[in-house]
Amino acid sequence: MIPLHWYLLVAAGLFSLGLYGVLSRRNAVAILMSIELMLTSVNLNLVAFWRYLSPETVNGKMFAIFVFAVAAAEAAVGLALIISIYRNRQTVIAEDINILKW
């Protein structure tokens, strides 16, 4: 079988790419996409640990499914917020959305 740490390294790489995207992109939709990358890389970790350390239980898969649910909810609400902000301010650039700043 493939060694466990190969999967973990792929997941860590994907998480770091997502982190870089969240910190460096200006467009709010791009930031959300990077957050999706981070969530899904954590899922890969959970499933890899489930497969190699305790495949007879369901706990690892269960956590992954709850992460799916949270990711779906987060994407729906986040994109609704972005559309609402775009309608009011005609921008989706994160730096220009400073209504709450003073």
Added chain:
Amino acid sequence: MTVTTIIFAVMAIFTLGGGLGVVASRNLFHAALYLVLSLFGIAGLFILLEAPFLAAVQVLVYVGAIAVLITITIMVTRRLMGPVESLNRQWPVAAVAAALVMATLGFVLVNQFSGISTAPDVPADGLTLLGAAFVDPAGFLLPFEVASVLLLAALIGAIVVARD
């Protein structure tokens, strides 16, 4: 080099290359397509990890729902997608931070978990066990209901926020 290794390498390249495309492409629409590639790579890795149900859910939820939602949002808010600067001023700091996280994670993970390359077999009725655990009061019934409430709240919240 076995067939499994080659499949793993291809899926890992899909995943990481897609991730790189998401954070590096200036055109947001290309970034969304790279996101779909990356999520398909993850689904392939799930199949390699003998979790085919999760791979199906990955394709349905991430590729089918989230990626389509993101694409629609990009199209609706498209006016600013020309040759605008796509990175903010702090991107070098962000790159250093991400590289540090990668180095730390890689060091710890390789130190702690290298050498595990065998695993017990997956139970043949894994999906049945998963479904039973969802409705088992001693298992995951309460978290399952809480997740349902979360999804309902997100549904109503998204409609209220996005309505004009």
